[in-house]
Amino acid sequence: MSLTIAIAVAVAATAAWAGLYGLILLITRSSLPTPAPATMDLGPEPPAVVNLLANRWTRPDEDAAEATLLDLAGRRFYEIRQPGDDPVHSTIHLPGTPPSDAALLPFEQRMLGRIRAAAVGGVVPLTALTFRDAGQARGWRRRFDAEVVAHARRLGLSRRRISPAQVALLTTTALVPSLAIAFAVGQQIERHAAPEDKGGGYAAMVMLTIVLMSTFGLLSGRYRGDRSTPAGRAVAARWLGVRDWLDGHDAFADLPPAAVMVWDRYLGYGAAVHVAHAATAALDLGMGSRYLVWSSYGGHWRRVKVRYPRVLDRYGQTTKTLVKGGVIRLVIGAVLAGVARTLPNVVPTELGPLDSSYSGDDISTFTSPTRLIAAALATLFIVWGLYRIVRATVDHHTPVEITGEVLWIEVWRSASQGEDSPSIPWLHHYAVDDGTADRTVAWGLPSEWSGRSSPGDVVRFSVRRWSRRVVALTVVREGGGRSLHRGFDTTDNTDNLVLEALGERKRGAAPVAIRDQAATAVLSAEDLARAIGAPIKVREIGPLNGLYETMDGKPVAMIQMQRGTMAKMWWAAAKRGTPVPGIGDEAFMSETGGAIRKGDAVVILVLHRGGRVAAPHLPWLLGQVATRL
Structure with missing residues (x-):
């Protein structure tokens, strides 16, 4: 067979496999059923699940979390009050004796926990529920959505879009384009490679086949959302009837969030099916503004205007x-x-x-x-x-000590490492409210301190006023916001379904918490590249180990993570070198690496000979690990 024909066969086989994949995606699309007659009768499904059904089973949208917040108010877990004419200024008031939340679903407990963690004196403004960290916001939303999908599956209303049988079909048929591409490469080797190089060429061809099969397999098993079930379509039709009944009330779309105390659960369901426009417009559970941040320092809520100095070069300097x-x-x-x-x-x-x-x-x-x-x-x-x-x-010689609540942390200045190398952040904006005014100016926080506190923490820190540089930092009290980005407990089969919904657990695999999926999840290749000053790639070696390499394959570092009883044995051997206070529960570093313990997790970072240039940046690297555990 000529090389041209071999290439044509490879292209045709790949196109055929892509066509089969596209056909499966086409036939597994979900559409909304015909609405049932308008009705005011609510069903047992929670608003977030109703939102999933109303969105054609693709995924819950931002109204799912907002509908859950309103529904919990309708069930009297708290009150929503509007003191003025603007619904945005509404506040949540927790009762003195909270009702039992034992019967709440995982995503409802997540929402209630978020509100309780943010409340001060039992009160929290609606707009104070926004996040101050983009990664934290994405993680919280991702887990919330996955728990909603998991519950919909438990109810039999939803199922994985690409079934295991279809995944098996795609994986099996992927053998054809993989072998066709490998055969075309083999033809090239046979025609043009020197005799002494053919052995190595054929070995590379075998490796290519394995890589192609793995790639096609990953594409086949990638989570593509959910699709309807017969029961789900019947339930969706009934809720579309409720939507039509709510939409028939002219004033319903203009109801503020506080109206939930009158309309009970109807307002939450209205938000779920996108007819409570004014209520959802007044709610924002995503990222907040970095210039106007809520502070609870001093025991009461108020908004603080933050200015971020950038022009004068003295700020943050040693x-x-x-x-x-x-x-x-x-x-x-x-x-x-x-x-x-x-x-x-x-x-x-x-x-x-x-x-x-x-x-x-x-x-x-x-x-x-x-x-x-x-x-x-x-x-x-x-x-x-x-x-x-x-x-x-x-x-x-005249540092000043300040105590206050951390409002915002973000990268301010980075040091360039060359045209082809990533830059290293060496200074962060550090906005803190000390309670003396409703305005503040961010300080300059060196990167080695950046992982030691989080927004919402109460800290005591020393600063140099003229250069606005932080020189010492102690966390006085952890803020409730830290709990928003920590992993969830692995209990009963619900969490197994959550992991499957996230595409992070294969069928039949043992239950593993999301945060335990891979050691490399707590330290990215980009982080290490900034510290070393050269591009780095990462290779996972099982879920507990990871190897960081240069682009030409030279190892520069290894990371290991362990939890539970085994972690205690690891820590006994790892806690050597210089203590690094303020990072995790304990941290140590030396010229050859560092180790950190936080909760039941222990992470060890070993620097190989080519990576020891990152030793001065170990406090920053360990701080990055601490924020992701």
Whole structure:
């Protein structure tokens, strides 16, 4: 067979497999059934599941969480009050004696836990429920949606879009394009490779076949959402009838969230089927504004305006850097002063002597524009340099201690490592409310401190006011927001369904928590690349180990993670070197790596010879691990 024919067969086989995949996606699409007659009778399904059905089983949208919030209010787990004319200013009030939440579903418990964690004195503004970290927001929403899908499957209302039989069919038929592509490569090797290179070429062809089969298999088993069941279509038709009944009330779309205290559960279901427009518009459970942040410091809620300094280069700098900059300015000033004395004496011809007692040279000394400009610049740089040195010295010896609530943390400045290398963040904006005013200016937090606190924590930290640099940090009290991004407990079969809905557990596999899926999930290749200053790739070695390599395959680091009883044995051997306070429960580092313990998890990072340039950045790397455990 000619090489051209082999390539044509490979292309045709791949196209045929892609066509089969597309056909399966086409026939597994779900559509909404014909609505049942309009009715006011509510069914037993929770609003979030109703939202999934109303969205054609693709996935719950943002109204699912908002509908759950309203439904819990309708069931009197808390009250929603509107003190003024604007629904956005509504507040949630928890009762003194909370009702039992034992019967709540996992996603309802997640929502109620979020509200209780944010409440201060039993009160939380609706807009204070927004997140202050993008990863935390995505993780919370992802788990919430997965728990909704899992419950819909338990009720028999939803099922995985691509069934196990269809996945098996796609995986099996993927053998055809894999072998066809490998055969075309083999033809190329047979025709053009030297005899001594053919053995290695055929070995590479076998590896290519395995890689192609794995790739096609991953595409086949990738989670593509859910689809309807006969029972689900019947339930969806009934809820579409409820939607039509609610939509028939002209004023329903304009009801604010506080109206749930009158309309009970109807408002939550209206939000689920997208007819409670005003109520959902007043709710925001996603990312909040970095410029106007809610603070509960001092025991009461208020909004704090945050300004983020960016222009002046002194912000966040060390004393050494500031003094060095002052010396450089003094040198520039001295050079300009010397230049001013050596400039030629040029006097405009039309300007005669002002006084017969002065010679032409004396007059030019005072009237030469170039000398005046150079002298002015020299004076400016000398004064500027002296001021910078004095202020930096005073700033260094007069730190101020502040206690307050962390409002926002984000990367401020990064150090470039070259055109082809990622930059390393060395400074973060650190906005803190100390309770003295409704405005604040963010401080400069060095990266080695960035993982030691989270928004919502109450911290005590030392700062240098002129440079606005944080030099010490202690967490006084962890904020309730930390619980929002921690993993959920693995209990009963519901969590197994959740993991399957997320596409992170194959059928028949043992139940494993999402956070236990892979050690490499707590430290990305990008993080290590920033610390090393070169592109890095990561390779998982089972769920407990990961290997970080350069792009040419040289190992630079290995990460290991363990939980439970085994982790205690690991920690006994790993806790050596220099303690690093404020990161996780305990952390240690040395020139060859570091280790961190947080809760029941232990993570060990070993730096190989090529990765030990990252040793100075170990506090930052361990901080990144701590935030993801």
